[in-house]
Amino acid sequence: MASKEKPKLAVWKFASCDGCQLSLLDCEDELLSVAGAIEIANFPEASRAVVKGPYDISLVEGSITTPHDAERIHKIRRQSKFLITIGACATAGGIQALKNFKDVKEFIRLVYANPSYIETLNTSTPISNHIHVDYELHGCPVNKYQLIEIINAFLNNRKPNIAPHSVCIDCKLKGNVCITVAHGTACLGPVTHTGCNALCPSYNRGCFGCYGPKETPNTGSLADWMSKHGFREEEIVRSFRGFNAFAEAFRKESESHEK
């Protein structure tokens, strides 16, 4: 690696809370090795020094909610060899995608004294709705070890060890007692993409679905479980309408329980 030029990394922000970028900053120990292996060329959250593109890896956080951002993302794509979206906002539209289910003009009128200054799209959409994305890293926020893992995999020219299966598998590998079966607690683990190492079930809380739908999610069967266990339709809608509300499987399930 030493003889070659270091690959250049850029981090970009769209509509988001910054939590995913903070995950990268939170990698204190690992960040030193990352900085040794790649050149952090554009990461305003960490440093004001900006190196011009093109970039070998772009990490994109946030969703598209304004006409300006819908243009800007194309410029970023053109400057990036490998573009990875990080977090629920960038991969599914985020919590702000709740507006996709409602009348946005109505919100604006209610919230802002001067609605004419507000320039926003009617929807919050994932980056992949606008450009080609090379890899999507899920989570709200992303898991910092997975973030390092994709950079690591990129540097070493291998496939990242990031599984698309259920949270349940990791829950069982940890030796947890299933709270759905043993306590009757609703848990989105069976339809949710793993990544958090079954954090909530490990503390006897049902999974909220931070990592979005897993591969082949059977949300309908899980919703049936909820109905049978006394959940009302609006509660089922709310269960699927979190940070990944606009991810297709969750969106369809919540919509099918509306009205």
Added chain:
Amino acid sequence: MKILIRSNFDLLLEALRKNNYKTIGPTVRDGAIVYDEINSTSDLPIGWTDKQDAGNYRLEKRNDDALFGYVVGPQSWKKFLNPPVYKLWQADKRGHNFEIIPEKIEETKYAFIGVRPCELNAIFIQDKVFTSGEYVNKNYKLRRDNAFIVAVNCVESGGTCFCVSMNTGPKAEKGFDISLTEIVKDGHHNFLIETGSEKGEKILSEIPHRTAVQNEIDSGNELINNAAATMGRVLDTSNIKNLLLNNLDHPQWDKVAERCLSCANCTMVCPTCFCTTIEDTTDLTGEHAERWQKWDSCFTIDFSYIHGGSIRNSVKSRYRQWMTHKLATWHDQFGSSGCVGCGRCITWCPVGIDITEEVRAIKESSK
């Protein structure tokens, strides 16, 4: 047959520990009975029982102080014999080459306390998978050879048990070092003891015990017979291999796929499921690499991934693969059924899919 009285039960655990065994057994955690290290009888689920049904498990208090008054929980002994995640080896880069550094095999001697007859049979099945033939899993073999097994015969059956159908219980016939039948009756609390090996006899010789009288032996048999007569589930295994393999296009597979979450819980809890995957990791510099082994499941899409895509894309094909492997093709591969009737996959399936019901549905409609 011998008798160990309840008040001397701790001496059994002590004798095992004196012989350098790590004593592992059932204990209550988070509303279920799991397997973990136990240091004294008080760590056992004294006076607890489990109520089990499809997708449902609850602990309840018994009206006696039985030490083993429940059946199997979400975990099985494979957690110790073939751990869920472990490092196989690591390697360091040396110029244009690399050096493999083998992992030291852990020499732990486990004593498993409270192995149920179905579980013992599941261990025999995994023995065949891991230690017969050309490629022997050395880690498994070492742990297995070192293990001491205290089997416990079932005197009550659980709501999802069907060992009688699978011919694996409720009494342990062989393969244990010591077997126990717990009798709580008429103000007495004793264990009928049988030894099955020299190791077992040695341990028994180190603890106080006496010869059993006939009516104690009769009580034990009566209890075991009662467990056999009250199985929670039944599976008709006659001609089952042909039944399943002749019905690969049966509409029941579509029906079960509507409910199946492909969450893989059934395979994680099954004591005979043995599939693992390999994960290769590097450090950022690429100078150091590690190979890890992890439990895997035929319910994931990556499981059947080959160049170009996954073979089992639909949940239907994954459920069918799992069930036909357990009950049909396992016979060709390993000469026995892959199911011991422990009922875990029924209880721990979040949506309560029941392997015995699925077989019944296919059987009844193809008469």
